Amino acid sequence: xxxxxxxxxxxxxxxxxxxxxxxxxxxxDDQGHGPSAQSPASSSPTASxxxxxxxxxxxxxxxxxxxxxxxxxxxxxxxTLFLGLLNSNRPKSAGxxxxxxxxxxxxxxxxxxxxxxxxxxxxxxxVSVSSYYPRxxxxxxxxxxxxxxxxxxxxxxDMPSHNLCVRLITVRP
Numbered sequence: 001x002x003x004x005x006x007x008x009x010x011x012x013x014x015x016x017x018x019x020x021x022x023x024x025x026x027x028x029d030d031q032g033h034g035p036s037a038q039s040p041a042s043s044s045p046t047a048s049x050x051x052x053x054x055x056x057x058x059x060x061x062x063x064x065x066x067x068x069x070x071x072x073x074x075x076x077x078x079x080t081l082f083l084g085l086l087n088s089n090r091p092k093s094a095g096x097x098x099x100x101x102x103x104x105x106x107x108x109x110x111x112x113x114x115x116x117x118x119x120x121x122x123x124x125x126x127v128s129v130s131s132y133y134p135r136x137x138x139x140x141x142x143x144x145x146x147x148x149x150x151x152x153x154x155x156x157x158d159m160p161s162h163n164l165c166v167r168l169i170t171v172r173p
Contacts, residue, residue: 071158075126075136078164079154083140089116099157099165109169115145126156134158135167 078097085094091110098106120142129135136158141151152171156164 071160071164072126072128072136074164075156075158076122076138078156078166079126079138079140080122082154082166083120083122083142086110086114087118087120089118094166097166099167102167106166106168113144113150113169113171117146118142118144120144120150123151128158129155133167136164137170 082097095107123141124139126136126138129137136156137153144150155167157167
């Protein structure tokens with residue numbers, strides 16, 4: 001029985017690694033098409049004439065700063081809600097906040113990592129990260145399984161054209 005559980009845990013770890021690598025390879029293509037698809041759709045003819053003249057620095061920096069702050073706040077709120085559901089022993093409800101493509105993987109993570117009683121809390125502001133996929137990592141720490149220390153980040157998917165969702169949790173020793 002123990003070997004079956006260990007084998008299942010190994011499969012989940014392999015799936016987690018694959019989920020991080022494969023969307024990154026595919027996501028880099030989508031990221032290239034996403035902004036270019038948004039720019040023409042969201043811009044008027046006036047904006048398209050101003051885009052070529054100000055594209056190098058001016059339009060890129062100002063829109064990112066104002067729109068990033070609300071997204072960081074929303075991501076922190078989403079992570080706080082997620083951890084609150086884990087603290088109240090409602091992992092299935094917490095799983096409802098998961099992104100569609102990682103819902104099963106996140107459920108597996110929660111099954112292996114989190115066990116009541118759990119007391120997890122946000123420990124700092126969310127940070128925007130661009131790697132395999134655009135995300136906002138919100139740090140947390142606390143205890144699970146009645147006293148086992150747990151720290152890491154709740155990784156919130158940050159695709160501007162989509163609602164925020166919990167992609168995965170990253171745990172640090």
